[in-house]
Amino acid sequence: MDAAEVESPTRDTSEGEGTAEPTTRRRSLEPRAFIRPLVILLLLLFVLLALPSLFSTYYVDASTQTAIYAIVALGLGVLVGRVGMVSLGQAAVLAIGAWVAARILFATGLPFPFVLLASGLITMVLGTLVGLPALRLSGLYLALITLMLAGAITVVLATTNFPNGGHGFLGYNGASVHIPPIRRPNIAQGDSAFFRYSVVVATLMFLLVLGHLRAKPGRAWAAIRQSESAALAAGINTTLYKLWAFALASFVTGVAGGLLAGSLHYLYSIDFQTQDSITLLAVVLMGGAYSLWGAIVAGFLQQFLPQLFTSWGISPDWLTILFGVGVLQVLTTAPRGIVDQLPKDVARLGRLIGRLVRRPTPSPSGET
Amino acid sequence: MIEVSDMTVRFGGVTPLDNMSVRFEKGTCGLIGPNGAGKTTFFNVLSGFVRPVSGSVTAFGEDLLKMVHFRRARWGVRRTFQTEQAIEELSVFDNVAMIHEHSKLSGGSRRQEVIDAIRFVGLDIHPDTKVGGLGAGQRRMVEVARAVVGRPRLVLLDEPAAGLPDDETEHLGDVIRRIPEQTDGMTILVDHDMSLVSACCEVTAVLDFGKLLASGPTAEVLRDDRVIRAYLGTEETK
Numbered sequence: 001m002d003a004a005e006v007e008s009p010t011r012d013t014s015e016g017e018g019t020a021e022p023t024t025r026r027r028s029l030e031p032r033a034f035i036r037p038l039v040i041l042l043l044l045l046f047v048l049l050a051l052p053s054l055f056s057t058y059y060v061d062a063s064t065q066t067a068i069y070a071i072v073a074l075g076l077g078v079l080v081g082r083v084g085m086v087s088l089g090q091a092a093v094l095a096i097g098a099w100v101a102a103r104i105l106f107a108t109g110l111p112f113p114f115v116l117l118a119s120g121l122i123t124m125v126l127g128t129l130v131g132l133p134a135l136r137l138s139g140l141y142l143a144l145i146t147l148m149l150a151g152a153i154t155v156v157l158a159t160t161n162f163p164n165g166g167h168g169f170l171g172y173n174g175a176s177v178h179i180p181p182i183r184r185p186n187i188a189q190g191d192s193a194f195f196r197y198s199v200v201v202a203t204l205m206f207l208l209v210l211g212h213l214r215a216k217p218g219r220a221w222a223a224i225r226q227s228e229s230a231a232l233a234a235g236i237n238t239t240l241y242k243l244w245a246f247a248l249a250s251f252v253t254g255v256a257g258g259l260l261a262g263s264l265h266y267l268y269s270i271d272f273q274t275q276d277s278i279t280l281l282a283v284v285l286m287g288g289a290y291s292l293w294g295a296i297v298a299g300f301l302q303q304f305l306p307q308l309f310t311s312w313g314i315s316p317d318w319l320t321i322l323f324g325v326g327v328l329q330v331l332t333t334a335p336r337g338i339v340d341q342l343p344k345d346v347a348r349l350g351r352l353i354g355r356l357v358r359r360p361t362p363s364p365s366g367e368t
Numbered sequence: 369m370i371e372v373s374d375m376t377v378r379f380g381g382v383t384p385l386d387n388m389s390v391r392f393e394k395g396t397c398g399l400i401g402p403n404g405a406g407k408t409t410f411f412n413v414l415s416g417f418v419r420p421v422s423g424s425v426t427a428f429g430e431d432l433l434k435m436v437h438f439r440r441a442r443w444g445v446r447r448t449f450q451t452e453q454a455i456e457e458l459s460v461f462d463n464v465a466m467i468h469e470h471s472k473l474s475g476g477s478r479r480q481e482v483i484d485a486i487r488f489v490g491l492d493i494h495p496d497t498k499v500g501g502l503g504a505g506q507r508r509m510v511e512v513a514r515a516v517v518g519r520p521r522l523v524l525l526d527e528p529a530a531g532l533p534d535d536e537t538e539h540l541g542d543v544i545r546r547i548p549e550q551t552d553g554m555t556i557l558v559d560h561d562m563s564l565v566s567a568c569c570e571v572t573a574v575l576d577f578g579k580l581l582a583s584g585p586t587a588e589v590l591r592d593d594r595v596i597r598a599y600l601g602t603e604e605t606k
Contacts, residue, residue: 216469219462219465220470222462223458223466226453226455226456227453229449233415233437233441233447234514235438235442235467235471236441236466237438290457
């Protein structure tokens with residue numbers, strides 16, 4: 001009814017969109033508020049109930065890894081997309097989470113959710129230390145220093161090894177012949193059950209981050225990303241909120257590490273390489289660092305695609321090249337990543353096809 | 369009341385503010401001067417981005433320089449920037465609410481005060497509209513709304529009319545004139561648009577080469593020979 005609302009903003013005019021669009025967009029806001037959560041819920045139910053029975057064990061495992069790495073990408077997305085801090089140390093943070101969870105799982109009989117919480121919290125403390133340079137550095141220098149730290153952590157883990165049921169702080173027993181597997185939760189022993197378990201945990205992590213983004217920290221981060229002086233002028237304690245972002249990212253990554261320990265059963269330092277952090281940044285940028293959906297796409301690119309390539313008989317090494325091209329594409333033409341670009345391209349394609357169908361003989365004016 | 373005494377700021381060999389003293393009593397005050405006179409540096413000192421070599425700032429009886437930058441915003445210093453800095457990713461409402469939630473100035477309902485501020489600047493768009501999609505003039509007004517929400521004590525406007533068409537500048541002037549009654553605080557307006565400064569400010573101070581050149585009732589200051597010379601240059605340039 002509000003006539004004033006018709007005077008809607010005109011988006012930056014790089015898109016050749018019709019002028020009637022803003023009005024319809026405003027009007028469709030109301031029902032969409034219900035439809036969106038409903039669609040997400042249905043999607044989630046499909047993934048939880050139907051997906052494991054559609055997939056072979058091979059792909060169920062790949063899906064579990066996708067869910068886990070979606071959490072890691074979610075954390076990195078908060079840092080890169082929301083606050084504008086590029087961290088190249090997230091794979092090392094994930095390794096810390098996995099190490100802590102494995103150690104606790106061997107040492108105690110604590111229920112799995114508690115172990116996840118504990119590994120999340122401990123990783124949060126350690127990961128925030130990794131983020132301390134962010135208070136002084138930004139951009140390339142922050143990326144470099146976090147990469148160095150990640151390298152250092154990787155070296156330490158390679159020499160100490162992951163816990164395998166031994167005694168002491170490190171929990172490593174090199175002489176052992178029968179290495180016991182890292183245990184899984186009682187309700188999720190099988191692969192399909194553990195996949196469901198991982199998806200539920202991932203959903204909780206996404207909700208945690210969403211809660212942050214919709215509240216005071218999310219607004220503060222948006223301000224810091226755009227301009228630090230504007231954020232300070234708004235009364236935002238930028239030091240606190242930057243560390244908060246690192247704490248949140250490290251917490252979810254630590255939880256993901258716990259899931260990873262359970263899903264793999266055995267952890268080896270060779271599974272956590274420094275360059276994984278770089279690939280991780282690449283897939284986060286490709287997926288879309290500004291969107292939570294982007295994290296899911298990133299998890300898919302990082303973990304599902306290599307398995308798909310392997311089963312097709314293509315070497316997953318090709319992905320390194322593909323990701324390189326993908327990042328180049330994102331940086332030059334689609335800064336908001338696949339989740340933003342794909343629907344646009346599909347819509348553009350749809351319009352194109354619609355036009356061709358309506359007018360079989362294209363007009364000489366040559367519009368595209 | 370704001371009293372600045374013997375303020376000196378140095379960046380290496382440059383001295384943007386050179387032993388400058390000025391006093392703003394109340395209401396909306398203008399601050400003008402040629403490019404490079406030190407106006408923005410002065411604002412940066414007040415908002416805490418630049419630390420002066422010497423000098424003091426007393427605002428409403430408190431030593432402003434003792435406070436860390438983000439605490440000054442909480443205490444009640446607000447500013448707009450030469451290049452407008454409304455947060456693109458957030459809605460109009462969140463842009464204004466963000467300032468409110470980081471200041472502890474008023475006990476009123478946040479939602480109501482935010483809506484009031486948006487209405488005060490005359491933005492008749494839906495508060496949930498993202499700022500990224502707004503035009504330059506509307507973004508400016510969002511920034512002004514951010515500066516006035518929640519009863520700040522000192523509002524610093526750094527060239528708010530830069531790049532605005534005449535009708536929007538006129539609207540902006542109306543809003544700026546009403547800021548004192550909205551906030552009970554003070555406003556300092558930096559702008560090159562003399563008609564805007566005359567329309568909004570009873571008193572005006574003029575800076576030139578980091579020193580106070582003149583200050584007093586706006587009309588008198590603008591007629592001052594020294595001020596005209598500072599803007600237009602002298603005849604015998606040697």
